[in-house]
Amino acid sequence: MSETASRRLSHHAQEPDLGGVDAGSVAERVQAARSGLAALFQEAERARWHRAEATAADDTGTVCAWNHFENIPTFYNWNNRPR
Amino acid sequence: MQTNATLIDDAWAEFFATHNMRVSISVDGPRAHNAARVARCGSPSYDRVVRGVEALRRNGVRFSALCVVSRPAPGLAAELYEYFLDLGCDVLGINIEEKEGVNTRDNDHRVARVCGFWAELVAAWRRDPRIHLREIEWALRYAAAVLDGTADEVLPRHIDPTPTVGYDGSVVLLSPELAGFSDPRYGDFSSGNVLRTPLPDILSRALDTPWVPEFLAGVESCRTSCGYFGFCGGAHAANRYFEQGRFDGTVTNHCRNSKILLLEGVLDHVRDGESPTVSPRTRA
Numbered sequence: 001m002s003e004t005a006s007r008r009l010s011h012h013a014q015e016p017d018l019g020g021v022d023a024g025s026v027a028e029r030v031q032a033a034r035s036g037l038a039a040l041f042q043e044a045e046r047a048r049w050h051r052a053e054a055t056a057a058d059d060t061g062t063v064c065a066w067n068h069f070e071n072i073p074t075f076y077n078w079n080n081r082p083r
Numbered sequence: 084m085q086t087n088a089t090l091i092d093d094a095w096a097e098f099f100a101t102h103n104m105r106v107s108i109s110v111d112g113p114r115a116h117n118a119a120r121v122a123r124c125g126s127p128s129y130d131r132v133v134r135g136v137e138a139l140r141r142n143g144v145r146f147s148a149l150c151v152v153s154r155p156a157p158g159l160a161a162e163l164y165e166y167f168l169d170l171g172c173d174v175l176g177i178n179i180e181e182k183e184g185v186n187t188r189d190n191d192h193r194v195a196r197v198c199g200f201w202a203e204l205v206a207a208w209r210r211d212p213r214i215h216l217r218e219i220e221w222a223l224r225y226a227a228a229v230l231d232g233t234a235d236e237v238l239p240r241h242i243d244p245t246p247t248v249g250y251d252g253s254v255v256l257l258s259p260e261l262a263g264f265s266d267p268r269y270g271d272f273s274s275g276n277v278l279r280t281p282l283p284d285i286l287s288r289a290l291d292t293p294w295v296p297e298f299l300a301g302v303e304s305c306r307t308s309c310g311y312f313g314f315c316g317g318a319h320a321a322n323r324y325f326e327q328g329r330f331d332g333t334v335t336n337h338c339r340n341s342k343i344l345l346l347e348g349v350l351d352h353v354r355d356g357e358s359p360t361v362s363p364r365t366r367a
Contacts, residue, residue, distance in 0.1 A: 026310040029350055030229040036353030037226050040209070044223050047212035051173070 085109060085149065087120065088135025089128050096142035107147035108136060108172070112163045119153065140171060147174035155179065155192055155200035155340075164207035167214060176217040177204070179340035183260050183325045190326075190336045197340050201348025202355070218341075222349040225314045238316045242302075244286050252278035254285050256295060258321035266324075269294045294330050298323070301331040308333055315342040 030037070084099075088108045099106055110132050111117045117129045139146050148167055152159065167175050179197065182190045201218070208216050228234045247259040253273040255262040261272040274292040275285035289295050302317035309315070315338060322337040323330050334343075 026314075026346075027229050027234065030226050033226075033350050033353045034230060036356065037223075037230065040205075040349075040353060041223060041227060043209060043212065044220070048215075051213070051215060 086135075087128060087132060088139070089122070089131035091135035091138050093138050093142060096138045096144050099139070099144050100142055105147070106139065106144060107149055107174070108132070108139075109149050109151075110136075110170070111151050111153075112166045116153075116163075119151070136170060145173050146171075147176070148172040149176045149178060151178045151180050152200070153180045153188070155196045157196075157199060157203070160200050160204035161207040164204060164214075164216075168211060172214060174215040174217065179337070181322060181325075181337050183321055184264065190340060192336075192340060194339070194344060197344040198348045198351060201345045202352040205349055205352040218345050219349070222314075222346050225346065226349065229313075234313045237313060242299075244289055246274075246282060246286065248277055248282075249273075252276045254282065256286075256289055256292065257298065258319055258324075260321035261324065269324075294320075294324075298330040301333065304331060305333050309338075311338070311343050311346065314346055 084104055085107045086109065088110070098104075109120070110129075111120060114127075114129045117127065117132070120128045120132070122128050122131075136146070148170065150163060150167070152163070163177070164175075179192075179200075180186070180188065180190055182188060204216070205219060208214070208219055225234065225237050228237045242257075244256045245259070247255045247262050249255065249262050253262070253271070253276050255272050256274050265271040270293075272292075272294060274289055274295070277285070290299075298320045301323055305315070305317035306312050318333060318335045318338050320330055322335040323332050326332075326335045326337070
């Protein structure tokens with residue numbers, strides 16, 4: 001990781017306990033990265049299209065492995081928690 | 084099916100194809116990173132893993148992969164991603180090694196190392212995003228939801244009990260990793276036995292298992308104290324127990340390694356203005 005990134009992280013999240021960061025600051029950092037994230041979203045969407053993952057309605061299982069993995073409660077879906 | 088692939092031959096691969104089974108391989112990258120994957124006799128299993136993967140490829144069986152990273156270090160993420168591109172998997176999940184069950188190896192890594200690992204992985208993936216990378220997809224999904232104002236809708240509304248049925252019929256809920264272990268305070272962690280009680284009845288009485296309400300209290304503590312709850316949903320039961328000895332703690336090393344620093348690594352990558360460049364593979 002670059003030195004700038006290291007400094008930034010240590011500024012907003014002290015080692016070793018990172019749990020005290022409030023939700024607002026996390027959301028604010030995501031908002032602050034909006035422009036860079038937009039480019040990443042576009043690339044990810046193009047990549048999904050090339051992987052034929054955009055055809056979510058197609059449940060034949062030929063290509064859409066990702067959809068299967070992330071919608072079943074296994075170790076693939078690590079967000080199996082209530083909101 | 085999740086497998087280390089060591090027993091896969093052409094007959095098995097044909098069986099998987101015939102029955103349209105989804106196969107995922109456990110392999111930790113190139114040979115040098117697979118020291119922890121050994122046969123019962125202690126000999127390295129890597130060559131057998133490769134032979135199993137070759138059988139899948141020979142028979143046209145598409146597969147996913149799960150990779151455990153023991154010690155995040157600079158350069159490792161890019162090396163691993165290149166490896167899995169060559170391996171030919173469609174989907175990849177990266178697990179930072181967890182202190183769990185019989186594995187008591189320390190997982191308290193430096194923040195910069197772990198954050199840098201994830202940031203480097205994003206950069207590697209952007210150069211050639213052929214693989215569906217589970218962690219990146221999840222991080223982007225959450226970030227997009229934050230920007231759309233729908234972050235509260237990312238996590239499922241209800242916790243899934245995820246029952247694990249043991250060889251003897253015993254049922255352990257929420258964390259399969261607890262199956263087979265016992266504790267003076269919590270017993271064997273089981274919530275019943277399907278040889279004596281129908282599974283729906285066991286699930287309906289989940290809260291009678293003493294550690295389950297303690298875990299749910301822990302989830303609520305995460306919700307009220309951790310800024311990353313919307314992304315993570317609370318520390319997993321097994322990570323709480325094996326790291327902290329109880330279920331109502333909050334931030335675990337696993338939370339830091341695989342949730343908090345994943346999200347921060349993606350954000351660091353983006354803020355550093357990194358963009359996809361020509362892949363070293365392409366240049367070569």
